[in-house]
Amino acid sequence: MNGIAVRRALREFALVAALFLAYKMGRLLVDGHVTEAMNNASAVWHFERTLHLPSEAGLQGSLLGHEWWVRIANCFYAYVHFPATAAALIWLYVRKPETYLWMRRTLATLTAFALVIHALYPLAPPRMLTGVGIVDTGRLFGPSVYGSPSSDTLSNQYAAMPSLHVGWAVVVAIALVATTAGWKRWLWLVHPAITLMVVVVTGNHYWVDAIAVLGLLAVVHALVPRAAVPQIPAQRRPATVPAARTPSSPPRG
Secondary structure (H helix, E strand, C coil): CCHHHHHHHHHHHHHHHHHHHHHHHHHHHHCCCHHHHHHHHHHHHHHHHHCCCCCHHHHHHHHHCCHHHHHHHHHHHHHCHHHHHHHHHHHHHHHCHHHHHHHHHHHHHHHHHHHHHHHHCCECCHHHCCCCCCCCHHHHHCCCCCCCCCCCCCCCCCECCCCHHHHHHHHHHHHHHHHCCCHHHHHHHHHHHHHHHHHHHCCCCCHHHHHHHHHHHHHHHHHCCCCCCCCCCCCCCCCCCCCCCCCCCCCCC
């Protein structure tokens, strides 16, 4: 790997690290808006009931009697989201630079828009609502990625809508489906499907959080162009002087 490639890789690493940091720093945007976030949560819950969407409490309740499945869902929520996204970015950077650029730009744009929405419309997750039959599976069964909402300064627990867990998973699936071959590539769609079930079962998101992020992704897709493959300039080689041609001997005879 030459110097230009190393600098480009370091630049991309810094950009992706900044993206992940922005994701985590959203907590600062909702300080002082906890009451508003809880009121919005109650409004969203009742809005879903008017739409006759399936009850998140019913889905979670069907799994609570199976502790190991709940723990698996908690582990998926805690340990798969960021590593899966990072692994996809690294693989695409090495193998499919054009799709990597599209994915990085899409994630950055989606996250930026989502952070604005989180600031304008703070929303507590269903696990914080009382009287709806939803529990915090991370706190009850472990592992949990969140501390007490009043003291957790490392994550934004009032940013349920739109769901970036679901949004990032959809982007990962689209990128990998587009860059792999054969019918098995469609199996990548299982990732966002499992992610959706996990964020609902664990009490971290409402159905409408996923619907909202899909609508936002449609807008982002229209804004982010397909990127051209970056070309690494070839190293210059010293010019070679062609050897002098010697006259051929005249035919004898």
